[in-house]
Amino acid sequence: MEKRLRGRADLVYQAREDLPDEVKRLYEAIAWHLQGADVLSNLDIDLIEMTAYAIYRMRQARQSLDQEGLLIQQGDKLIKNPAANIEKDYQKIFWQGCLQLGLSPVSRAKLEQH
Template sequence: MARPAKSISMKTGLMTKEEINARLEGEQRLRGQSDALKPPSYLSNTQKKIFKFIHKQLESSGILGNLDVYVLAQTAITIDRIQECEAHINENGLLGIDGKPSSSVKIRESYMKDFFRLCNELSLSPQSRAKLANINFQSKQNEADPLLSILGGDE
């Protein structure tokens, strides 16, 4: 199975300046505006707080657009429900009365799978953030390098 496409800002291979600019322009058009990133009304107060926290933390990255409101909402719901399961497990233990894992454990496992997938979508893992930071650092170095600028035809 092929890997999912990544943003041009995360590119690691060689591309011409025209290819990079075309991809950047296309991504900007598809991302749309980022002026309506507000938590949907159907979220609980706790879920809205989680939504706003994630949004605030990712705001400076510039990767979010209005279309991401649904991914952010689902992430907030998932985190809230994982926390609810954890609270139930802490109160009642891991095992049910039949000696098998409680339903909260099973539900938590399901939400954890969703959580990790959503973290990948939003670049929430430390590895994703490190990769983004490294790519941003490399692109700033390339912009400042006069030799690369000359070789790239940016005289």
């Protein structure tokens, strides 16, 4: 019954071609790691893409922070690098994806209970 409700899974393990290469690699890594759990379906494609994009954007923001620092010069004062807020925003999206996909230890434990 659960498999019938989950739907088809013929597309979920292959990232769409129009995604940026790094997002594609992240998508396929997430899907590959979850393949053995047999919980994914085509309905999860957008969720996996969202999670992969969140990782990609977090890494971009973190790279900016590493290069420019937490504080940047703007005129005659130091301000917080906007990349810090960007990273924080994408961390929230990432964690939501993790919870939904069972990527955290706690969410995996909840999956095992069912």
